[in-house]
Amino acid sequence: MNVAVIGTGYVGLVTGVVLSEIGHTVTCIDINKHKVSKLKEGQSPIYEPGLDELMAKNIEAGRLYFTTNHQEAFVNAHIVFIAVGTPQSHSGAADLTYIQQAAKDIALNIVNDTIVVVKSTVPIGTNDIVETIIKENLVADVDVNVVSNPEFLREGHAIHDTFHGDRIVIGAESTEASEIVEQLYKPLGLPVVRTNRRSAEMIKYASNAFLATKISFINEISNLCEKMGANVLDVANGMGLDNRIGRAFLNPGIGYGGSCFPKDTEAIAYIGQEYDTPLTIVESAIKANFRQRELFLQKVLDYFNGNVAGRSIGMLGLAFKPNTDDLREAPSLYLIKELEKRGANVKAYDPVVKHLTQCVVTIREAITEVDAVLLVTEWDEFEGINFNHEVFNSKIFDGRFFIKH
Ligand code: NAD
Numbered sequence: 001m002n003v004a005v006i007g008t009g010y011v012g013l014v015t016g017v018v019l020s021e022i023g024h025t026v027t028c029i030d031i032n033k034h035k036v037s038k039l040k041e042g043q044s045p046i047y048e049p050g051l052d053e054l055m056a057k058n059i060e061a062g063r064l065y066f067t068t069n070h071q072e073a074f075v076n077a078h079i080v081f082i083a084v085g086t087p088q089s090h091s092g093a094a095d096l097t098y099i100q101q102a103a104k105d106i107a108l109n110i111v112n113d114t115i116v117v118v119k120s121t122v123p124i125g126t127n128d129i130v131e132t133i134i135k136e137n138l139v140a141d142v143d144v145n146v147v148s149n150p151e152f153l154r155e156g157h158a159i160h161d162t163f164h165g166d167r168i169v170i171g172a173e174s175t176e177a178s179e180i181v182e183q184l185y186k187p188l189g190l191p192v193v194r195t196n197r198r199s200a201e202m203i204k205y206a207s208n209a210f211l212a213t214k215i216s217f218i219n220e221i222s223n224l225c226e227k228m229g230a231n232v233l234d235v236a237n238g239m240g241l242d243n244r245i246g247r248a249f250l251n252p253g254i255g256y257g258g259s260c261f262p263k264d265t266e267a268i269a270y271i272g273q274e275y276d277t278p279l280t281i282v283e284s285a286i287k288a289n290f291r292q293r294e295l296f297l298q299k300v301l302d303y304f305n306g307n308v309a310g311r312s313i314g315m316l317g318l319a320f321k322p323n324t325d326d327l328r329e330a331p332s333l334y335l336i337k338e339l340e341k342r343g344a345n346v347k348a349y350d351p352v353v354k355h356l357t358q359c360v361v362t363i364r365e366a367i368t369e370v371d372a373v374l375l376v377t378e379w380d381e382f383e384g385i386n387f388n389h390e391v392f393n394s395k396i397f398d399g400r401f402f403i404k405h
Contacts, residue, residue, distance in 0.1 A: 004077035012083030020058035022187040029073040047325040050159040070109040088263040107137035145177035150204035156323030171200020214249040216288035222252035254399040255292035257320035259328040309343030314370035317377020318350035
């Protein structure tokens with residue numbers, strides 16, 4: 001099939017690359033000229049294991065193209081994906097500016113009957129709005145169907161997750177459109193859940209809210225374990241072996257960050273308030289998550305009797321989780337801001353994030369001649385450090401229960 005993908009971020013680029021790998025012809029479009037020129041040269045603007053190789057292979061095979069021009073992207077396409085960002089607005093609700101613009105871009109430029117597939121995470125009812133915007137602005141005399149197809153990939157495992165996802169959710173009002181989208185994914189051989197559009201939109205928010213709640217739950221249990229002399233990792237393992245619970249997302253730490261959980265939990269909580277149906281569990285999970293990084297900071301401050309002015313603090317890891325360069329809502333940024341505000345000097349090492357002013361080049365620089373070391377992201381690379389021998393005279397704060405004792 002001939003496909004266009006709007007947005008070449010973590011979701012759009014991975015979707016485009018994987019669809020080309022399974023035999024479709026894909027044109028990815030982005031308004032960011034710098035990104036597109038890099039992509040045309042075969043360079044991925046994001047760090048994602050396995051992505052570069054697959055991109056190069058499919059560009060070479062003539063199945064994967066990049067452009068900034070909507071007309072060019074849509075000229076042969078019968079399926080157009082929307083994978084633009086839906087960031088958090090000031091109110092907590094999802095900001096739909098990019099989605100609305102993408103819908104207008106489609107309306108003004110498509111020349112074929114088109115199935116528009118909304119992959120971005122959007123509030124319940126947004127697919128209806130996208131359809132209305134397109135139909136109101138349509139220039140050509142063509143048919144348009146809008147299908148919801150939320151994405152569940154994890155950054156750092158995005159390629160793997162797209163090939164081996166647990167399910168593909170297709171929410172449509174038209175059976176025919178739903179079947180075509182199912183055919184598109186057929187080579188992946190994954191289970192398909194077909195629903196109406198609003199249920200598909202809700203599946204995405206409910207899934208993220210549930211996983212975020214699981215993390216906040218184990219974090220609160222962890223705080224209690226610390227006071228009661230219990231070992232939270234043993235507790236998580238003991239709980240996780242129960243099939244009804246499962247071990248995934250029971251890793252205690254300084255809380256979730258990233259481009260999805262923080263904004264998606266806020267967005268669904270906002271919708272709950274808007275519809276006078278408060279999601280009190282999700283609201284609590286959000287509060288608990290923020291409190292977790294505050295508690296971690298407080299431990300560091302307590303160690304220095306509340307005064308970190310002039311102290312040198314090493315930080316291991318900046319990305320919000322391992323195997324990604326994504327810093328959106330990363331706890332590291334909060335910690336750097338709060339420590340520097342109090343006069344500390346932060347020296348941070350991350351295997352892929354290199355552009356912050358606090359970055360040092362080697363692990364050694366971050367762990368020697370410092371007053372404390374904060375382990376913030378559990379990168380595999382840090383497993384090689386013998387903390388007992390290499391980190392002299394400085395206190396270690398392990399924000400990820402990473403260091404084996
Ligand atoms: P991103 O911010 O990394 O990328 C979005 C891209 O869209 C940017 O490159 C931007 O320039 C481009 N764009 C914006 N408006 C455009 C337009 N009109 N035409 C062409 N390009 C345009 O976003 P992301 O992390 O890939 O997330 C995209 C969506 O997928 C969001 O709704 C997000 O919640 C959801 N999602 C993200 C993940 C994840 O792990 N990142 C996982 C599941 C779902």
